[in-house]
Every structure is written in structure tokens, then in C-alpha cells.
Amino acid sequence: MNIIVSIKNLKKIYKNNLVAINNLNLDIFEGEIIALLGPNGAGKTTLISTICGLSSISSGSIKVKSFDVVDEYRKTREIIGLVPQELALEPFEKVINSIKFSRRLFGKKNDPIYLDNLLKKLHLFDKKNETIKSLSGGMKRRVLIAKALSHNPKILFLDEPTAGVDVELRKDMWDIIKELKKDGVTIILTTHYIEEAEMIADRIGIINNGDLLLVEEKQSLIKRMSIKTLKVNLKKSIAKIPNKLKSYKLKLDVTGNYFLYNYKTGLEKTGITSLLSDMSSIGMELQDIQTKQTSLEDIFVKIIKD
Amino acid sequence: MNLQGILAIYIYEMNRSFRTLIQSLVSPVLSTMLYFIVFGSAIGSRMEMIDGVSYGAFIVPGLIMLTVQMQSVANASFGIYFPKFIGTTYELLSAPLSFIEIVIGYVGAAATKSFSIGIIILLTSNLFVHIDIIHPFFMIFFLLITCITFSLLGFIIGIISDNFEQLNIVPMLIITPLVFLGGSFYTINMLPEFWQNIALLNPAVYLISGFRWAFFGIGDVPIMTSVFTILTFTILCVLIIWRIFKTGYKIKT
Ligand SMILES: Nc1ncnc2c1ncn2[C@@H]1O[C@H](COP(=O)(O)OP(=O)(O)O)[C@@H](O)[C@H]1O
Ligand SMILES: [Mg+2]
Numbered sequence: 001m002n003i004i005v006s007i008k009n010l011k012k013i014y015k016n017n018l019v020a021i022n023n024l025n026l027d028i029f030e031g032e033i034i035a036l037l038g039p040n041g042a043g044k045t046t047l048i049s050t051i052c053g054l055s056s057i058s059s060g061s062i063k064v065k066s067f068d069v070v071d072e073y074r075k076t077r078e079i080i081g082l083v084p085q086e087l088a089l090e091p092f093e094k095v096i097n098s099i100k101f102s103r104r105l106f107g108k109k110n111d112p113i114y115l116d117n118l119l120k121k122l123h124l125f126d127k128k129n130e131t132i133k134s135l136s137g138g139m140k141r142r143v144l145i146a147k148a149l150s151h152n153p154k155i156l157f158l159d160e161p162t163a164g165v166d167v168e169l170r171k172d173m174w175d176i177i178k179e180l181k182k183d184g185v186t187i188i189l190t191t192h193y194i195e196e197a198e199m200i201a202d203r204i205g206i207i208n209n210g211d212l213l214l215v216e217e218k219q220s221l222i223k224r225m226s227i228k229t230l231k232v233n234l235k236k237s238i239a240k241i242p243n244k245l246k247s248y249k250l251k252l253d254v255t256g257n258y259f260l261y262n263y264k265t266g267l268e269k270t271g272i273t274s275l276l277s278d279m280s281s282i283g284m285e286l287q288d289i290q291t292k293q294t295s296l297e298d299i300f301v302k303i304i305k306d
Numbered sequence: 307m308n309l310q311g312i313l314a315i316y317i318y319e320m321n322r323s324f325r326t327l328i329q330s331l332v333s334p335v336l337s338t339m340l341y342f343i344v345f346g347s348a349i350g351s352r353m354e355m356i357d358g359v360s361y362g363a364f365i366v367p368g369l370i371m372l373t374v375q376m377q378s379v380a381n382a383s384f385g386i387y388f389p390k391f392i393g394t395t396y397e398l399l400s401a402p403l404s405f406i407e408i409v410i411g412y413v414g415a416a417a418t419k420s421f422s423i424g425i426i427i428l429l430t431s432n433l434f435v436h437i438d439i440i441h442p443f444f445m446i447f448f449l450l451i452t453c454i455t456f457s458l459l460g461f462i463i464g465i466i467s468d469n470f471e472q473l474n475i476v477p478m479l480i481i482t483p484l485v486f487l488g489g490s491f492y493t494i495n496m497l498p499e500f501w502q503n504i505a506l507l508n509p510a511v512y513l514i515s516g517f518r519w520a521f522f523g524i525g526d527v528p529i530m531t532s533v534f535t536i537l538t539f540t541i542l543c544v545l546i547i548w549r550i551f552k553t554g555y556k557i558k559t
Contacts (some may be wrong), residue, residue, distance in 0.1 A: 082397075097321070
């Protein structure tokens with residue numbers, strides 16, 4: 001896989017001496033969707049801002065397609081589109097003019113066909129000549145995306161694209177993002193909705209307090225970190241866990257009717273078979289078993305806490 | 307050089323003033339007409355000729371200067387402050403544009419606007435009094451450089467301001483009084499001697515004098531002094547802008 005953005009030892013200290021990014025290293029691959037997950041104030045927006053030129057870099061370096069974002073900013077910014085977190089739009093402007101403006105800012109001549117297609121793709125075409133202030137919040141968010149895509153960038157940053165957006169629109173947004181990926185656009189999105197990362201990302205990076213705690217393929221992250229819980233309902237309630245089963249670290253419910261067993265799915269042996277055979281060897285009969293998968297949310301909370 | 311980008315800002319800014327045509331063009335023209343009626347016709351009819359020029363014609367260059375200086379500052383400061391206020395500067399900063407290109411776009415548009423206003427005032431004045439311009443090319447040059455310089459000043463004010471109050475305070479407390487007292491409606495030697503010396507501390511005097519020289523060949527100070535003043539002022543503004551750019555002051559976080 002080609003690396004399209006390479007961040008090395010990045011540090012960002014704001015003028016008030018707040019360390020927002022702490023020696024961060026990250027490579028982003030061409031064509032992927034990477035979700036940067038982290039609580040409010042983690043440093044997600046700051047990270048994007050340093051890549052896109054809104055914030056100065058305190059130390060370290062960022063390269064986009066082997067160009068330095070400071071020294072060769074024209075080359076790097078040409079291929080980047082940015083959708084900011086806030087709905088920052090000029091209210092009195094028409095949708096189409098706002099988008100034309102963005103395209104030309106990036107040094108490209110107006111291209112009515114490309115822009116019309118873009119508007120169609122974002123379901124904005126019928127709003128083309130409306131003023132921005134007449135649009136709903138979800139529509140404004142799309143205008144921001146259209147502006148960011150107006151110069152046909154290779155890399156798109158989406159800063160909390162679905163914050164404050166209702167469920168239906170969020171699904172729409174995910175579809176748009178997946179479509180863009182099909183067109184070969186590399187997408188970096190930040191979110192604090194775990195569900196979002198889980199739904200659309202190829203890789204997930206977890207940021208907290210200016211540190212990138214981990215970056216990993218979504219599937220392997222879930223697999224590696226995932227703990228499943230087996231719930232075993234017993235035919236006859238018991239007062240305590242028998243000695244023979246001590247090593248499984250079972251949690252007995254206060255009613256004595258069932259116990260819980262945690263195991264990792266990533267491991268070769270889950271221990272379930274031996275648990276069940278040990279149970280039958282001491283004559284414990286089970287009535288029913290259930291398993292429950294840990295969500296990414298549980299993983300996230302666990303990583304942030306550790 | 308990102309020419310398209312500069313043009314995008316320029317055209318966008320020009321369109322913004324067409325959207326608010328009344329405010330941008332009609333209102334300065336109208337207020338100048340009022341000045342003209344009050345000072346030029348009502349009071350002027352009782353005034354003697356000044357250095358062989360009728361009072362009505364005499365105030366025209368001053369009125370133009372007064373208006374373009376205030377308009378340049380107002381337009382340019384608002385032009386860059388507004389995107390800061392609504393948060394759309396993110397787009398300027400993330401575009402492949404240098405700071406200088408951004409300045410050219412905004413200042414160019416503000417200067418164009420105030421220059422047009424100046425010309426419109428000149429043309430409308432001509433309906434009231436007959437005006438001969440002795441040095442027309444110099445007049446255009448001087449008007450243009452004044453528009454550019456005061457637009458640069460406005461841009462600086464817009465960048466530095468954190469709120470609307472700050473945006474208005476410099477024009478209101480410094481620029482308006484200086485420009486009003488700069489001799490739009492009188493020559494310096496009409497003042498008592500003490501005030502003449504005070505007046506010479508006011509840079510606006512040199513600008514209005516220089517512009518009036520372009521019209522009538524007369525001025526309160528030698529023309530080279532006026533040229534020197536405006537060029538010094540231009541360079542000063544450029545240096546401040548350069549400094550803002552170098553430090554990223556109030557633009558980048
Ligand atoms: N312009 C700024 N000046 C000073 N501190 C800032 C500035 N912008 C953000 N911060 C601080 O930097 C930290 C990271 O903020 P941010 O990148 O916005 O986090 P996130 O996007 O993950 O919510 C926060 O503590 C925030 O208060
Ligand atoms: Mg943020």
C-alpha cells in the first residue's frame with residue numbers, strides 16, 4: 001500500500017502552552033478510510049489543522065505524497081479537501097457560487113459539468129441556486145463537502161461529519177463516504193461516535209490527550225481486543241463455584257442460577273470445551289448458554305482508561 | 307502564483323458589494339451630495355474664491371479623499387473580518403494560496419470599490435460645478451495609491467480585530483477625525499497660526515493637499531511632501547502586513 005500522508009514526530013503546542021499533539025507518528029495509506037476516534041479535546045481537530053495549514057507545526061514534519069506541508073504547501077494543499085467541524089458558510093451566498101469560489105481558490109478554472117455532477121452526487125442539485133441560509137443543517141454539511149470536493153482532491157478530511165446530524169442523515173453521509181472511497185479518495189475522518197468508526201472505517205486510530213494510542217485495522221482490532229462473555233444457566237442453583245472450576249475465574253450471579261465466563265476470541269483456545277467437560281465431570285448440568293460480543297465501544301473505553 | 311485563487315477572492319468580494327449595492331455605492335455618493343449641497347452651495351455661495359478657485363470646486367478633491375479613505379478602510383477591514391467572524395477563513399488557509407495572494411485579492415477588491423466611488427463622486431460633482439483637472443494622470447495615480455494604502459490599512463485592522471467593536475474603534479476614533487480635520491473644507495492657512503502647526507502633524511493634510519494639487523495646481527504643502535507622505539504610509543502598511551504574515555499573527559492558530 002502506498003503511503004499518502006506521513007506524519008513524523010509531530011508536536012503541536014498552542015500559544016497558551018497547551019500541548020495538543022504529543023509526538024505523534026502516523027502513516028495514512030492511499031485509498032483507505034481511516035477513522036480517528038477520541039473524546040472531545042483529544043486533539044483530532046488540531047491534527048487535521050496542522051496537516052491542512054490552519055495551524056502551525058511546533059516540531060516534527062508532515063508529508064503529503066512526499067511533499068512537505070510547510071515548504072511545498074501549494075503541492076500538498078492542491079490535493080487535499082477539508083470539511084471543517086463547524087458549519088462555517090457565508091449565509092447570503094448561493095450554493096453554486098460558494099462551490100465555484102472554493103474551486104477557484106484552489107487554482108482551478110470553473111468546470112460546470114464537474115460541479116453539477118458533484119451536486120447531483122451529494123443530492124444538492126435542486127438546491128443549486130438557493131441561498132445557504134435557507135438550507136437545513138444536514139444540507140449545509142453537504143455544501144461543505146461539495147466545497148471540499150470542488151477541486152477534485154485525492155485526500156478528504158472530514159472533521160466530525162455527523163456530529164449533530166440525525167440518524168437518517170448519518171446513514172446518508174456514510175453512503176457518500178463509501179462512494180468517495182470507490183472513486184479512490186483517501187478519507188480521514190474524526191469522530192467520537194464509535195458506531196461510525198465501526199461502520200465505515202478500514203482502520204481506526206484512537207487519540208486521547210494528544211497521543212495516538214493505537215492504529216489498527218478495524219477487524220483485527222475488534223478481534224484482538226474483543227472479549228466474549230459466555231453466560232451459563234444452571235439447572236440447579238449453586239452457592240459457590242466448585243474448586244474444580246476455580247481456574248476459569250467464573251463470576252457467579254447472586255441468585256446462584258448462572259455464571260459468566262470471559263474469553264478472548266483472538267486466542268487459539270477459548271477454554272469453552274474444557275470448561276464444559278470439567279462441568280460434566282463433576283456432575284453440573286446446564287440448562288442454557290448464551291454468548292455476548294464486546295463492542296468497539298467497550299474496547300474504546302478500556303483503551304482510554306488504561 | 308495562484309492567479310485563479312486571487313481572482314476568486316477578488317470577484318467574490320466585488321459580488322458581495324453588488325449584492326449590497328445601495329450600501330456600497332449609493333450611500334457614499336448620497337452623503338457626498340449632501341456635503342456638497344450644504345458646504346458647496348449653501349455656505350459656498352457666501353465664500354470668496356480660494357486661490358482663484360470657487361469654493362464649490364475647491365472642496366471636491368477633499369470630499370473625494372475623505373470618502374475614499376473611509377470607504378477603503380471600511381471595505382477592506384470588513385472584507386477580511388467577516389470570514390473570520392463566520393469561520394470561513396479555514397478555506398483561505400487550506401487553499402494553495404500564499405498570504406500575499408490573499409492580501410492582493412481582498413485589498414484589490416476594496417481598492418477597486420473605493421476608487422470607483424471616488425470617480426463617481428467626481429462625475430456627480432461635475433454636475434454641480436465645473437471642474438478642470440490640471441494634472442489628470444497624477445490625479446488618477448494619487449487616487450489609486452490612496453485607495454490601495456487605506457485598503458491595506460483596513461485589511462490590517464480587520465485581521466487584528468477580535469470583535470465588531472474593535473473593528474469600528476480605529477476608524478471612528480482615529481481615521482475619521484484626522485480625515486475630517488485634514489482640510490477637506492478649508493485650506494490650512496485659513497486657520498489661526500497655532501492650529502496651522504498642529505494641522506501639519508496630521509498626515510491626512512498632506513494627502514488632501516496633494517490631491518488638490520492634482521486638480522488646481524495649488525496645495526497647502528509642496529507636492530513632493532504629499533507624495534513622500536503617501537509612499538511612506540504605503541510602505542509602512544506593507545511592512546506591517548509582512549510582519550503579520552511572518553508571525554501568522556491572529557490568523558493561524
Ligand atoms: N486555538 C487554540 N488555542 C489553544 N488551545 C486550543 C486551541 N484549539 C484547541 N485547543 C485545545 O487543544 C486541545 C485539543 O483540541 P481539539 O484538537 O479541538 O480536540 P478535538 O478535535 O479532539 O475535540 C483541547 O484541549 C483544546 O482546548
Ligand atoms: Mg474537534
